Amino acid sequence: MAKPKVASDWLSGCAGCHMSLLDIDERIIALTELIDLRATPITDLKEPDKDGVDVGILEGCINNTYNEEVAKRMRERCKILVALGDCAVFGGVPAMRNFSGAGEALKRAYIETESTDSEGKVPSDPELCKPTRVKAISEVVHVDVFVPGCPPSADVIFYVLSELAQGRMPELKGNMLDWH
């Protein structure tokens, strides 16, 4: 049987969930024997295979137009979508921006901050994405597996991936949902 294909991406987050995945340490060797790692931020394929992957993993929340595109593309191309970490599951710390809205936050960062010189302006080049209201991934696309935690522990991530790799749905319960 071919190894299941797994792709991942990070949206608006801190990369900590991907770092927690690397915290499986030596087990990464075992993991690469179980799965075929496709497009991820730490590999060089730029997007999930057009003919689909078995598992798609998204870290981070959706806080701009580009994140939304990436989330929709991942959903279209994967059979099972995993929301990894609190930002993906709930919006997390970045969702605090919704209290002021993106407009006020942009003004503070690019015009008002004390270190910004007198030529500050909000970047608006067409090459850049547009910040939006901060959303959990499930507000934009259907999510199959929710893995909370900031970040989820390496053990939980390893459990989730090895279950999915062997064709089973992971069942997160008890202390697997605890993190401190």
Place this chain on the structure above:
Amino acid sequence: MVAQKITIEPVTRIEGHAKVTVHMNADGTVDHAYFHVNEFRGFEKFCEGRMVFEMPHITPRICGICPVSHHLAAAKAGDDAMGAPPPKPAVMLRELMHMGQIIQSHGMHFFELAGPDLILGFDSDPATRNVVGLIQANPNLTIRAVKLRKFGQEIIANVGDRRIHPNFAIPGGVNKALTIDTRDKLLLDIDETIKTTQIGIQIIKDWAAKNAEDINKFAVFPTGYFGLVTPDNALELYDGQIRLIDRDGKQLEKFDGKNYLDIIAEHVENWSYLKFPYYKKFGYPNGSYRVGPLGRLNIVEKINTPLANEEFKIFKALNNGHPVENTLYYHYARLIEVLYAVERAHELLEDPDILSKDILNTCFDIKEQGIGVIEAPRGTLIHHYWLKPNGQLTKVNLIVSTGHNNWAMSKAVDSVAKTYIKGPDIKEGMLNRVEAAIRAYDPCLSCSTHAIGQMPIQLEVYDVENRLTQTLKRD
């Protein structure tokens, strides 16, 4: 051949979201290349109203690769704001945790992110040019690399309970003393970690010897250099004054980080969410400077640990004592810093004061402002808070390490694109070199915009009338 624009999106094997656009001339040469940082979160705004003691927990969420930097910079800004300098053992424990982070972040970058280019090759198959390809090509080395990162993470976890987003430093000190058992456990892995670092140093030196031509034409340009130093200009990552030198190595400034607003400012370009810090006296962009491993080894005159200092002398000789300008030598400088961090962690663990229970100063005298500065793995990190008498923040300003390198990364991207990309037959390896120019700086884009994070690659060709004529994707 018509004029065209190439888009590389997202740039991979870096932290965060970015893309590169390369604008081509009709004759197939590069006109200009831009490095766009494409994400914004807004920590400076949404931290307003939070309590000063919450900041060591909120701001690590800026970056999961170097959360300890934000954790400690926030705690240092808290020390300053609360008027509570921590006792010496607390400072030592914080520095120990910081050394753990330097080891894990630099180690992970060299082997897992940049390593595939150096060990497998810039032009190797993108499908396997990654850590999995490394496992297949050299399993023993990969296991060593995994253990190196693990050692750094274990220092952080043993001191601060968690590997990522630890719970340890608080304004005035830290919340847990170190036990003898934990100290002894950490000491066990020092020798093996030094050995792995030396293997890494040999890899980069061998690579540099074989690829001298690339080293010397790959984004080599003069800038100023900036970072913390000890009073006698030795390498310092936790605390000290900031030294700024010019392109020839002459000192321009040596100042207390609390005065940063007098010395540097940030410029905004419309095409990036990442701002461009510069030395105010020289203006933008003449006052641009570099930070991080290369910047730090250029501003210091020595390293106060023996093995790292021996290697530093070799580094210093690369350009006859003048600042080293080659972007690819960031990799070498980064590993010399790992060596320092392991040796320094060893020194700290051997010092009996590390076991002291005098870890917290609770005599508070709340000020109107607090500023914390630290050398994060990627460069100088500044947290500045304004607060009410009850400790609630009214304003927050953050200058994050990768930001200082923004002009240099943009320059490197432009320079490498002009050196290596020749139309009309554009190869994937040419584009990977452009990404490698960014990778050398190990940018943490989530950090730098407190707000960034994406980099894969797509190449779009437009004709002179701006019609899309060709799209190439790396997938």
